[in-house]
Amino acid sequence: MRMVEGAPVVRLRRAVRVALAALATLLVIVGTPSLAQHPQRIVAVGDLHGDFQAWTAIARAAGLVDGHGHWAGGATVLVQDGDITDRGPDSLKIIRNLQQLQKEAPRKGGKVVVVLGNHEAMQLLGDFRYTTPGEYAAFVDDQSAARRDRVYELNKAAIEAAAHAKDPKLTPEAIRAQWLAETPLGWVEHKLAWAPSGELGKWAARNPAVVKISDTVFVHGGLSAEYAATGIDEINRRVAAAMAAADDTPASILTGPLGPLWYRGLTGRDPDAEAERPPATNATPRPTIDQELTAVLAATGAKRIVIGHTPILTGIAILNGGRLVRIDTGISRYYGGPLTWLEIVGDQLTPHTVGRPAP
Structure with a gap:
């Protein structure tokens, strides 16, 4: 038997429908929350090269960690742009802290992305030319x-x-x-850990060589027009495969001068990279750096690219109308450059510097 609703119930339902219609109209006029209205905070940190003190100073000053080294960055996205290892003694300490933060940040709505650098690939490939005694001692x-x-x-x-x-x-x-x-x-343990089947080798292989967050592409060395045309996903697939196979051949994406770990062509003419390209002719002249940058950004659908790898000891450089940002400022005590990080909120790029702690 169908129950007949009383007048108060009918009036209540009608009032609810009117209220929902009004809310829908309001949302159309005002708009729902978007990334543009609530821009994501990204903090990008360049090459650290084994300087744990420098990393800690930067992470605290940027509000990423608390006094005990635990995640305090909330919904911030941290991008470490590669080259954690070599030249300094405390690479393993930095890696262990970043691994910890990769687990902690998502619990607070944040994220930690570690971009693969050429020096991490060198560890996996057994190229220890720049590995310091302290890095081996950390494994003893x-x-x-x-x-x-x-x-x-x-x-x-x-x-x-x-x-x-x-x-x-x-x-x-x-x-x-x-x-x-x-x-x-410690050499034996270090080598085993960094092998393709080792704990650190597998961790490094899982880290992307190129990552795009919102309108910004992050890569360690640089992105050549040749590799940009293949797409970010394909670049990362090739890098992961080369890491798994420990491919150190001259044609490897891990070692080639046009590859994302080594490319310097966005900071100046790179003779090694130019030697890999077909000769320029009157009919096909070599594009300028700005033209290549335009092609790279078009291929990736980004507004800007952030790179490390090539030190610039005067501080973070925002170049080419904000389309290219260099964040390798020689942070490690080995270089003695300024301790810096880049903050990105929407289209606002803000370089920061913190004083170097006493030894």
């Missing part, structure tokens, strides 16, 4: 000496053969002593 434990001895014994024949190829008169004792001197404690 009470089993390090025994592990190193086992590695020597397992590779003794090959080590002795390589040594004798240089000096046939070397005794086994001299060869061993030389190898130990060249292989500090």
Whole structure:
């Protein structure tokens, strides 16, 4: 049996419908909240190269962490633009803090993005030219000496053969002593951690080489027109595959001068990159840097690109009408540049500087 609603109920339903219609009209006039009305705060930090003190000073000054190193940035997006490792002693400390913040930030509505730098790729590829003793020492434990001895014994024949190829008169004792001197404690653990199957190698491979957040593209070295044309997703796919395979061939995206980890063509003419390109002719002249920048931004649908890799010790540089931003200011004590970070809120770009803490 159908129940008949009383007049008060009917009037209440009519009032609700009128109120909802009025609210809908108001939303059409005022508009719903948008990114433009509530712009996202992005903090971008350049190359750190093993300087944990500098990183901590920047992170605190930017309001990203509290006094205990935990996330305090709320809904901020932090982008660390690569090259955490090498040149300084405390790369592992920085990585561990960033890994922690990658877990903590989402709980507060924020995010931490670590862009892959060429020096992280070098670690995975076994290129330790710039790795410092402190970076190896960070991996030392009470089993390090025994592990190193086992590695020597397992590779003794090959080590002795390589040594004798240089000096046939070397005794086994001299060869061993030389190898130990060249292989500090922690080296074995460091190499294992950074291998493609190692904990840090896998972590680095998961980090993007190029990331676009709102209207801004972040990349470590730079984005050449050639790679920009392939698309960000394809670049990251190729980089991840090359990291998994430890591809260090000259044509690898990890080592090539046109690739996103090494490209310097947006900061000046890069002879290595130019050698990879077809020769310029009168019919096809080489585009200017500004023209290439225009092509890169068009290909990525971005307003600006933020890069590190090439130090500029005078501070963050906002160039080409705000379309190119260089944030590698030599933050590490190795370079002695200013401690800086870039804040992006909507279309407002604000460079910041904090004083270097005492050693």
